[in-house]
Amino acid sequence: MKTQKRLGILTSGGDCPGLNAAIRAVVSHASITYDWQVFGIPYATKGLLEQKAIPLTVHCMDLRGMNPLLNMGGTILGSINKGDTLAHIDDIIAGYNALELDALIGIGGDGSLTILDVLQKKGNWQFIAIPKTIDNDVAFTEKVIGFDTALNTVVDALNRLTFTAASHDRVMIVEVMGRSAGHLALQSGIAGGADCILIPEIPYSIKGACSHLRELRDCWGRRFGIVVVAEGAEVAEDSCCPTELTKEKSSQGMGKYIADEVRNCSHNQLDIRVSVLGHIQRGGIPSAGDRLLASAFGKAAVDLLAQGETGKMVAWQNGQVVGVPLQTITDNSPSLVKPDNFLIGTAQSLGIYVGNTQHISA
Numbered sequence: 001m002k003t004q005k006r007l008g009i010l011t012s013g014g015d016c017p018g019l020n021a022a023i024r025a026v027v028s029h030a031s032i033t034y035d036w037q038v039f040g041i042p043y044a045t046k047g048l049l050e051q052k053a054i055p056l057t058v059h060c061m062d063l064r065g066m067n068p069l070l071n072m073g074g075t076i077l078g079s080i081n082k083g084d085t086l087a088h089i090d091d092i093i094a095g096y097n098a099l100e101l102d103a104l105i106g107i108g109g110d111g112s113l114t115i116l117d118v119l120q121k122k123g124n125w126q127f128i129a130i131p132k133t134i135d136n137d138v139a140f141t142e143k144v145i146g147f148d149t150a151l152n153t154v155v156d157a158l159n160r161l162t163f164t165a166a167s168h169d170r171v172m173i174v175e176v177m178g179r180s181a182g183h184l185a186l187q188s189g190i191a192g193g194a195d196c197i198l199i200p201e202i203p204y205s206i207k208g209a210c211s212h213l214r215e216l217r218d219c220w221g222r223r224f225g226i227v228v229v230a231e232g233a234e235v236a237e238d239s240c241c242p243t244e245l246t247k248e249k250s251s252q253g254m255g256k257y258i259a260d261e262v263r264n265c266s267h268n269q270l271d272i273r274v275s276v277l278g279h280i281q282r283g284g285i286p287s288a289g290d291r292l293l294a295s296a297f298g299k300a301a302v303d304l305l306a307q308g309e310t311g312k313m314v315a316w317q318n319g320q321v322v323g324v325p326l327q328t329i330t331d332n333s334p335s336l337v338k339p340d341n342f343l344i345g346t347a348q349s350l351g352i353y354v355g356n357t358q359h360i361s362a
C-alpha cells in the first residue's frame, strides 16, 4: 500500500524575516501539488534529536481564513544558533529515522548549512537547503531570505538618525550586524546616505575617517556626519591616534569603540552619539522582496525533492532559482565583500569613506 511521503522542515541559525513565508510555501506546495505530509521540526536539529515533529497543513496555518505566515517575522518552528550538534550526530540521525521522514528541507545560513551537509551525507537523507541570513554571505546565490528586510530596516534607521544628527550638528555612529561580512553595512550605508562605511573586509583608519568628517565640515559646510560600522569592522595597522582602547576592549561594541577613537582623534571637537541597531535588524515584517524570494525558494525546494534531487541548495542566479550542490556552497562560504565589488566603487564615487581600499583583503 502506498503511503504518503513524509517531509520534514526546519529552520536553523539566527532567525530573520521571511522564514515563515518559506515554511508556508513549502507546506502549500508539498501538500497541494504532491499530496505529501509536512512536519515542522522544532528548534532545528534539537527537534530531530528529541524526535519531535509537528504536523503542518495548509488548514492548520490558517487563522480565520487568513494565513499570517506570509508577513510574520521570526520562525514558528523556533531555531538555535549555538550548540554542539556534531557531537550528537548519530542521535540526530537516529531521530530522523525514528520520525520516519522521507526527506528534509533545512533553512539556514552558512554555518547551519555546513552542519546540515555533514548530517545529510552521513544519514543518507534526501535533503534540500534554502539559504537565509541578514549577512547575505552565502556563496553562489545573489539573494538570501532576510537580507532585503534587514537592509530596509537599517536604511529606515539611518533616515531617522540623519534628521536628529543634522539638528544637533552631531556625528552618528551606527553599528550594524556583520561580524565577518560587510554586505549589510556597505549596502545600507550607500542607500542611507552615510559619510563613512567601515566593514570587516576593508581595514579603516581612524585618521582617514576623521579627516573625511572634518573635510565635510570645513570645506563643504556639512555640520553632521553619519558613520555606518559593521560589528566586525577591521582597523588598519596605520590607524592614527594612540588610545587606551584596544580592539580586544571593544567587547563593549564596535560602535562605542569607534566613537571613542574618533572623539580622541578629533580632540573632542566632534559631538558624537552611538546607535547600536542590534537584533532590531533581525526582527520585523518581511519586505515584499523577502516574501517573493521565500515563496520562490520554498516552491523550488519542494520541486527538487519531487525530481529526486538531494544534497543541493536552492539559489537565485540571473533572475531564476537553480539548485547548486551544497558542498560547493559550503566550500565557498562565507562570501565576503570582494575587492572588485562594484558597490565599493559606487560608494567612493559618492564621496563615502570606505576604509583604506588599497588594503582590501582578497
Ligand code: F6P
Pocket (backbone or CB within 6 Å): 014, 081, 109, 133, 134, 135, 177, 178, 179, 231, 282
Ligand atoms: O549571522 C546572523 C547574525 O545576525 C550576525 O550578523 C550577528 O553577528 C549574529 O547573527 C548575532 O547572533 P546572536 O543572535 O547569537 O546574537
